[in-house]
Amino acid sequence: MATATFRIWRGDKAQGQFRDYNAEVAAGMVVLDVVHQIQMEQAGDLAVRWNCKAGRCGSCSAEINGMPKLMCMTRLNTLALDKPVTIEPMKAFPHLKDLVTDVSWNYKVKQLIPKFKPRPADAPDGTWRIAQEDVERVQEFRKCIECYLCQDVCHVLREHKMQEQFIGPRFLVHVAALEMHPLDVGDRLKDLRTQFGIGLCNITKCCTKVCPEGIAITDNAIIPLKERVVDRFFDPLSKLFRVFTATKT
């Protein structure tokens, strides 16, 4: 069996450093397997989040060789093992310990977003009829596993630390899921422009590139939302039209 070196970030809020661990690697292993092995044999108190080990829960986000990834879905055979593999916590969030960060900000942001508001039921049985093709667009957004990797790479949050002004790609996807939901009659466009800060996104598409669920965050969620905002607030004709019809854009 071959061995490889894993350079893992160890430490707490106050201080930290990389530490090298040698571990045996076998066919088919993922990074999370190695982390568990190291935890079991060499570093019992190593902090790491995980649950499903199958890319479904979005707990095990980290930066592997600098790339934001799910540890449970990153096969070792996709990494060069002749030099140390670095494993670090996400950078856009406050560090707690080892590979674990404080992601509570995300939960607070979610609370700001006005919740789902369905139109009255219209089928005789008190429910709704919805065509499959109308659910598909939104199902793409609802695949989100809240791994926050997109939040981690977005420069508005990561470099510019504008957490107060910008909700980040994950929550723009969430707003898109609500706004494009075939039953929803809520209106979040004003919030998008103001407190959600959609204007701060300059469509670099870094978020889309890292999404493990393959959600086309920018093309399918953010850009259409931006268009809706522009239509509503910057196009005088449609603004006038809205005053008279008071329908949802």
Next chain:
Amino acid sequence: MAEYLIHEHDVLIIGAGGAGLRAAVEASAAGVEVAVISKSLLGKAHTVMAEGGIAAAMANVDDRDNWRVHFADTMRGGQYLSNWRMAELHAKEAPARVRELEAWGALFDRTNDGRILQRNFGGHRYPRLAHVGDRTGLEMIRTLQDQGVHLGFDVFMEHTIVKLLKDGERIAGAFGYDRERGRFHLFRAKAVVLATGGIGRAYTITSNSWEYTGDGHSLAYHAGAALMDMEFVQFHPTGMIWPPSVRGILVTEGVRGEGGVLRNRNGERFMFKDIPLLYVNQTANSEEEGWRYTQGDKDAKRPPELLTRDHVARCIRREVREGRGSPHGGVFLDIAWIKERIPNAVEHIKKKLPSMYHQFKQLADIDITQEPMEVGPTTHYMMGGVRVDADSQMSDVPGLFAAGECAAGLHGANRLGGNSLSDLLVFGQRAGGYAATFSQKNSLGDVDTAELRSAENWALQPFERKGSENPYAVQHRLQETMQELVGIVRQEDEMLRALDCIRDLRSARERVSVDGNREYNAGWHTALDLYHLLTVSEIVTKAALQRKESRGAHFRDDFPEKDKQFGLFNIAVRKGANGAMQFSHEAIPPMRQDLQQIIEEMK
């Protein structure tokens, strides 16, 4: 002096999966103060992993379906050990609970006329599982979570409860620690709902996460509540088996529901070889008829691949043992073959089973649209749990409720796929409602500070000991013991050996020591979880020794037949006054006449 933070609520809900969140939504709606606690982050509980769907007799796809059929299917699946009142409530209320999710924003796949689509699943007579591709659990937990965040209940994420507290006979709260800093917390509450899920971490090969250490089962047991049906552990027939690092990860039954077939190394559809008596009238006579069933032909009967999980798991084990297994010790599950039958099968598979497609592609380099998967049984679900009142979900301890996987009753000897998610909704709602009512009628109980001090000392022992045992290694030994000696096929001498091992591991646990400090220390957490895992492992083994027959998920090599006498009671366990486990046989109350009649009609 014990140092801890104090929180007071009317209703405390331990667990933030489907059951816990549904209970929280209900209790909050009743206007009481609610707190929800979970070991992981919000939205990451097991429920998020559920794939196939939610069983509810909405009759959107086949109008012959109704609650009576669902009731009969559940009772048959549970080999008539289920609590019939729970099975009745569940079958009747599940459709409303699913529609409610839709009203809260869940977007299920649709029928041609725009209603919620339902799919076939093992043991369900008609297509009954409301679903979203193969990520139904995600849709469910996210919907409940998003509904919940606007209701204003308190959420304590990454907090672990280590002890329930009582005032005399009744519940008074719970004691635990936060993972981030290792501080202790006292949660005082008028009512407590356990919604902690299962025990799958007691086994090596499992679809379950680190959270499933049987905490709720053990907390309730040590608080004096009865547990029931603990011998019934479900082994799902299809887990991944290769490469080794993914062993146990679930392959949804939805694959078979969509037409996937099981074959041995000789290419034989071995499931046709052994069809249990209870199901002969409902099983296809030919491969052709089975295929037609999966494609919605109402006159066709289901293929044997969709028999109950216990049976399919044992057939797979037999094929492997008798030398007809696949290269890595499983059998083949083939969905790619449907390209012989339908056009653009590749697209169809990717659309119906997107997560499965990805899971195999990414983790095993297998393209399931082109080649068969290798699968084998994996520990999946705990039928046994806290014994509760069917209507209110209250346990023997006044004010202590339980719902979801940690409660017993609905599933008897074997759970049908899809019946868990519906269980969470139906009984989560009930538990939340009744707990709220209980809290309105009772005041806060008193807490004994000496008890808190000893709980705290107990929890800190692993730091103080200079013992020689590593918590992960002890857990691993326990898992191997249960896997080998109390697994799919059991026999007395092996289980007695398991009890010896468990006794040794108990004393090993007392020598466990951990490094580092109290902040987010995984080794410490594992050491504490071990206590629960050992408690439930011992109970499972002892209950399994008592049931000298084979029924549902419990199969004894030394008693391979079903025994009528054992169909008359559930095995329960309580903690005796002297601290010893006391087992009892609880007679199943005679079924109400009208329900009896349904069973007869549906035979």
